[in-house]
Amino acid sequence: MSKMHLLDAGIRKKWGSSSPHFCWFKSSFSEKTTWYNYCNNHVIKNCQFPPVKVPGEQKAMIFVGGVISLDFPREQLKAFYRTMYTIRSFEERCNELFLAGKIPGFVHLYIGEEAIATGVCATLRKDDFITSTHRGHGHTIAKGADLKKMAAEIFGKSTGYCRGKGGSMHIADFSIGMLGANGVVGGGYNLAVGAALAAKMRKTGQVAVCFFGDGASNRGTFHEAMNMAAAFKLPAIFVCENNQYASTTPYRTTTSVENIADRAVGYGVPGIVVDGNDVFAVYEAAKAAVERARAGGGPSLIEAKTYRIKGHFVGDPELYRSREEVRERFETDDPLKNFRKQVLAANQLTKGELEEIEEQVQEELNAAIAFAEESPFPEPEELFQDLYVEGWGEACGK
Amino acid sequence: MSKMHLLDAGIRKKWGSSSPHFCWFKSSFSEKTTWYNYCNNHVIKNCQFPPVKVPGEQKAMIFVGGVISLDFPREQLKAFYRTMYTIRSFEERCNELFLAGKIPGFVHLYIGEEAIATGVCATLRKDDFITSTHRGHGHTIAKGADLKKMAAEIFGKSTGYCRGKGGSMHIADFSIGMLGANGVVGGGYNLAVGAALAAKMRKTGQVAVCFFGDGASNRGTFHEAMNMAAAFKLPAIFVCENNQYASTTPYRTTTSVENIADRAVGYGVPGIVVDGNDVFAVYEAAKAAVERARAGGGPSLIEAKTYRIKGHFVGDPELYRSREEVRERFETDDPLKNFRKQVLAANQLTKGELEEIEEQVQEELNAAIAFAEESPFPEPEELFQDLYVEGWGEACGK
Amino acid sequence: MREITFAEATMEAMAEEMERDERVFIMGEDIARQGGIFGQFKGLPQKFGFERVIDTPISETAIVGACVGAALAGMRPVADMHFVDFITVAMDEVVNQMAKIRYMFGGQCTVPVVLRAPDGAARSAAAQHSQCLESWFVHVPGLKVVIPSNPADAKGLLKSAIRSDDPVLYFEHKDLFRMKGPVPEGEFLVPIGKAKVVREGTDVTIVSYSATLHKALKAAEALAHEGIQAEVIDLRSIVPLDKETLFASVKKTGYLVIAHESTKNGGVGSEVAAVVAEEIIEYLDGPIKRVGAKFVPIPFSPALEPLMLPQVEDIIAAVKESL
Amino acid sequence: MREITFAEATMEAMAEEMERDERVFIMGEDIARQGGIFGQFKGLPQKFGFERVIDTPISETAIVGACVGAALAGMRPVADMHFVDFITVAMDEVVNQMAKIRYMFGGQCTVPVVLRAPDGAARSAAAQHSQCLESWFVHVPGLKVVIPSNPADAKGLLKSAIRSDDPVLYFEHKDLFRMKGPVPEGEFLVPIGKAKVVREGTDVTIVSYSATLHKALKAAEALAHEGIQAEVIDLRSIVPLDKETLFASVKKTGYLVIAHESTKNGGVGSEVAAVVAEEIIEYLDGPIKRVGAKFVPIPFSPALEPLMLPQVEDIIAAVKESL
Ligand SMILES: Cc1ncc(C[n+]2csc(CCOP(=O)(O)OP(=O)(O)O)c2C)c(N)n1
Numbered sequence A, B: 001m002s003k004m005h006l007l008d009a010g011i012r013k014k015w016g017s018s019s020p021h022f023c024w025f026k027s028s029f030s031e032k033t034t035w036y037n038y039c040n041n042h043v044i045k046n047c048q049f050p051p052v053k054v055p056g057e058q059k060a061m062i063f064v065g066g067v068i069s070l071d072f073p074r075e076q077l078k079a080f081y082r083t084m085y086t087i088r089s090f091e092e093r094c095n096e097l098f099l100a101g102k103i104p105g106f107v108h109l110y111i112g113e114e115a116i117a118t119g120v121c122a123t124l125r126k127d128d129f130i131t132s133t134h135r136g137h138g139h140t141i142a143k144g145a146d147l148k149k150m151a152a153e154i155f156g157k158s159t160g161y162c163r164g165k166g167g168s169m170h171i172a173d174f175s176i177g178m179l180g181a182n183g184v185v186g187g188g189y190n191l192a193v194g195a196a197l198a199a200k201m202r203k204t205g206q207v208a209v210c211f212f213g214d215g216a217s218n219r220g221t222f223h224e225a226m227n228m229a230a231a232f233k234l235p236a237i238f239v240c241e242n243n244q245y246a247s248t249t250p251y252r253t254t255t256s257v258e259n260i261a262d263r264a265v266g267y268g269v270p271g272i273v274v275d276g277n278d279v280f281a282v283y284e285a286a287k288a289a290v291e292r293a294r295a296g297g298g299p300s301l302i303e304a305k306t307y308r309i310k311g312h313f314v315g316d317p318e319l320y321r322s323r324e325e326v327r328e329r330f331e332t333d334d335p336l337k338n339f340r341k342q343v344l345a346a347n348q349l350t351k352g353e354l355e356e357i358e359e360q361v362q363e364e365l366n367a368a369i370a371f372a373e374e375s376p377f378p379e380p381e382e383l384f385q386d387l388y389v390e391g392w393g394e395a396c397g398k
Numbered sequence C, D: 001m002r003e004i005t006f007a008e009a010t011m012e013a014m015a016e017e018m019e020r021d022e023r024v025f026i027m028g029e030d031i032a033r034q035g036g037i038f039g040q041f042k043g044l045p046q047k048f049g050f051e052r053v054i055d056t057p058i059s060e061t062a063i064v065g066a067c068v069g070a071a072l073a074g075m076r077p078v079a080d081m082h083f084v085d086f087i088t089v090a091m092d093e094v095v096n097q098m099a100k101i102r103y104m105f106g107g108q109c110t111v112p113v114v115l116r117a118p119d120g121a122a123r124s125a126a127a128q129h130s131q132c133l134e135s136w137f138v139h140v141p142g143l144k145v146v147i148p149s150n151p152a153d154a155k156g157l158l159k160s161a162i163r164s165d166d167p168v169l170y171f172e173h174k175d176l177f178r179m180k181g182p183v184p185e186g187e188f189l190v191p192i193g194k195a196k197v198v199r200e201g202t203d204v205t206i207v208s209y210s211a212t213l214h215k216a217l218k219a220a221e222a223l224a225h226e227g228i229q230a231e232v233i234d235l236r237s238i239v240p241l242d243k244e245t246l247f248a249s250v251k252k253t254g255y256l257v258i259a260h261e262s263t264k265n266g267g268v269g270s271e272v273a274a275v276v277a278e279e280i281i282e283y284l285d286g287p288i289k290r291v292g293a294k295f296v297p298i299p300f301s302p303a304l305e306p307l308m309l310p311q312v313e314d315i316i317a318a319v320k321e322s323l
């Protein structure tokens, strides 16, 4: 119980949350998963997902990081780190390359949010679907994309995923169910609903995950998608990356609710708040929601609390927040550091193992960027390709 | 307490609601208003609006009809009846006239839902705003519109509110803050938000009420409007008329949540379920929300449970429900009958007084319809009027 | 040939394609329990179940967006827009998603979605339930746009639309649903992008489509009594435009009138006029006249509505002005 | 005259009108704390407070809808659309509410809303952040549509728009925000509906607007070297169209080319061409040529984007084809 109190205090401090919360956790270091349900100092053991209802203000639940067990196979732990580290490094390279004038367009970096895409996508099958956002590199990497094609696309080269037509904001890889980044904030919700509908109709057991931001949660499409998915019991999982800012506006200045996950109440589906900087916590939350969806239980709404470390886009003057705020967040709550600390403390992985992964990733990245730089730009005739399947640019008067 | 249990059972029977509810009520026949807050068999006296939070599943609150006191001035009681009876009779006439081929276009009748517009608008000032729906006659009458101009508009005559350009679906009266019926389901939310924003900016103390249907609650505009109103603490009141159908689809087939009012949780505002066939209950709910809004407390969401007695529009074959369902509902829960029973039982008004009102209303209606029938149609040149203030039909190539 | 209504013809097309390909389904408001507000889906759920004929929430962005998503996941969805007036609600899904996805993602996917949208003025439905909005989509690369004027084309174009791997907007005029006409049974496809000369003539070309085509034909008949032989072309597809048929006729007649129900300003008529003035102006012997709705929202009053809409007499007058 | 940027000119217009009339306010995404993504609102909240310069949620329907509602309740709101691409999200509010309310309600009210929408391609922003969509609104009775090409017009048109009792769409090209030019201080209004002859010529009329106008001027200069004197017209307003200025020029030159950045098919050029072919075709001595974006979504790659957009050479080529 004292541990619970500590956790509760921790959450309050970290997320400035003032109301009592549910929290869930797994007993540490045990073989079997034991779920506890914690609310207002009551602990209920062995509860189900979604949790049984107990007295208390049940708005949303919290999966607390830190008490989630590390009883993952070592390969899984390595995979977590590899993915998170790949995202971090890919983004750092993008940052440099953009500032060096090598990348056209806008680039929105995922630095600081790596645990979310990583934890969520680790629960997915290759043929499960995801829809992404303008800040989509992390999702794409976590779903298993080819770094070469990603880098080439971001450079606008013809060897890229979209043959250079999409760029950073429109990467997609249909072969791994990645249905596309989206330049329209909130444009992905309904695409995910449709993919989930298709999965349900075809009884494939696939699920569709929709990533979106705190700002996006105020788009009307959020509501229409949540309601339709819930009314039709579709295998969809809505994952909000609450990074505290929508471009330049701090979360609560434009968003009416303390936790985005509380909005789940309006659709009769589970709403889960999770520490988005703890890959284990994210994984467990996602796993429960994915299992529920696959079993025909319908959609869930997961809110992963995190923080956007970089500007909204590369080049953002960031007039709306202080350097200190950012520095403090990054120093005290970096998802990669969190992971390293945990696995090292628990002796699950060694420093050497982590470093080996880092080296491999760096090499892979070097190769990807070299590939992108060396690739040719699209030829002029490619302009009219890929519009219609029949390809009648002519008829429409180029 | 036993009364409470009865009420609770009554609610369950009437609205098929299966979960425990909050309910609020006023002590009967007392001078002073005493609010009770009822939840899971606990009663808390003298609570505030919105109610203090107590343990229990707090999704939404119920204002229960029947225990609301009748301690209204007699003039107010008469006004309630006059308004409800006017709406009922106006709609019956529209029904006949439409079937007789005298009214063009579509007509959506408000029969069975009269207590809602009546109870809500009775709490409003003349300069408060309302936005309405395709089913807007009741709102317009309750806000105090001129029956002659209404009837003429519905006939498409040049003496109508909109000079015949709007018809039944587009009646408006800006002189009484009635910002228009709307043919777009869910088109009114944001207009109400804007009117509320204007009121707040100008510090006029006005409020804006948005009427909408259960079907409309699934439009994305609901979400954007609720969030903006809540984030900016605007004096807006969202009144859902849950008449159990969206055209041909029964409520729960397309709507994911048991009570629309539960969606209030997603915006951090009070959500209130009220018996929409009880004008007293509606009045009290609206009054609390309006007072809150005027005092700067921000928006509320009221769900008035009711039932659509007539087809979706006049002429609807109603293939989607049984005659029996409709008959039973109308026989057991007609808001006008409910009112008559209550005031007569409590000796607040006499039968004679009610009949006098009825006669007056019928006369007024006769005059209104005669006026409409005798009025001229618009002249051809009116086609190009009212487009731009400057009126340049010419420049734009009639 | 047996005669059936336009609504039945679309039903037949739906049923045949749903039979043929189990990936085809349809969703929209009030289509299953009610059979569609114009009866155009009656009996369909009984044949294919409520899982393939889906009554949706009033959520146009979800209807269109989910159809696009389902298409990306391997289905061939048909969406019903209830009234075209509400395509405005889903405009982002149509323009920024449905139309662009294939190109933006470099041809990785196809987007076989059909969006059906009843349009047009019919008996005082007023400003928000009477519009024709097809011309906006001429301006949106990535979409195909069809708009039948009779039961046979209704069937043949709908079947082609459902089989198209590209997204198709299918506009159907409310006033046509009850029109009867001969419709081939079984397999019958009308190609997308092919106009049809529905009346041959030598003196003037009248281009039209959808319900207004019938007004054009009436005008042509009246003109014939005065010795003017009008050639009448039913565009059937707006994107792509069948310039071949159009140009052949204009080259023959030397005069061009375009008539449609949507607002004249910025209408399809503007595009047709511009294409002709750009590519074969030398064949013209007179001004290109456009007939469309007047530049106001559609008024409710039965005294005003007909004045706002283009009528047979307007087409006749336009032809005479052009000659 | 002092020179300021286009962005500063719009700022000045906003500030002057907000000063003059306390009913004027502006709302949109990232305008207050950030000062607008193109810096076009910098300093405004410091002058007028966060209550009149409002950072909104990402809720385009609420932004536009609330502005309409506020206008009905007596305010004079200005909405910022962030990027015109997202006007699709609020299309219902623009088309079915803002544009129709006054007419539909028989003139009972006015709807003094200005909707500002940055548009145009600028440095590989790709398909969903680069569009020009003004031509749709030619087809929507009830709106006025303006689209300045320089700082002075930016100020004068914005002031006129804010003072208009009718709803005005105000399109501003992203690439123009940093353009410098002379702008009169204080009271300076450019009337809505008046085009401007920005270069006189005798041989061909080039009609353009917004950023493309500058390409048209460059083309005109290049043509002058070859002895072709082009008259260049800046439309400035698209609705209403200034036919008087347009016709006067075409009557003089006998040749017409229209150039804009938006998709050629269904663009404003189609309307201009149609109007000319309808009303004064007899003055034309050659085909009407339109120059616009190619019929594809805007591609990301810097190798493709410029090919998709109309360039100076395209305008020159079109003029030569027309002559
Ligand atoms: C419909 C729409 N409105 C506005 C924008 C402009 N825009 C791009 S990103 C962004 C902020 C998004 O915030 P959030 O959803 O929290 O995602 P984050 O950037 O924080 O990951 C905005 C306003 C857009 N792309 N689409």
Ligand SMILES: Cc1ncc(C[n+]2csc(CCOP(=O)(O)OP(=O)(O)O)c2C)c(N)n1
Pocket (backbone or CB within 6 Å): B134, B135, B183, B184, B185, B186, B212, B213, B214, B215, B216, B217, B241, B243, B245, B246, B247, B308, B312, C029, C058, C060, C082, C086, C089
């Ligand atoms: C955006 C939009 N979609 C669809 C329609 C067609 N439509 C008109 S009324 C209606 C049902 C409305 O149901 P509800 O909101 O419950 O109101 P009620 O008719 O029950 O009063 C529908 C689907 C519309 N008018 N607008």
Ligand SMILES: [Mg+2]
Pocket (backbone or CB within 6 Å): A213, A214, A215, A241, A242, A243, A244, A245, A246, A247
């Ligand atoms: Mg964010």
Ligand SMILES: [Mg+2]
Pocket (backbone or CB within 6 Å): B213, B214, B215, B241, B242, B243, B244, B245, B246, B247
């Ligand atoms: Mg209803």
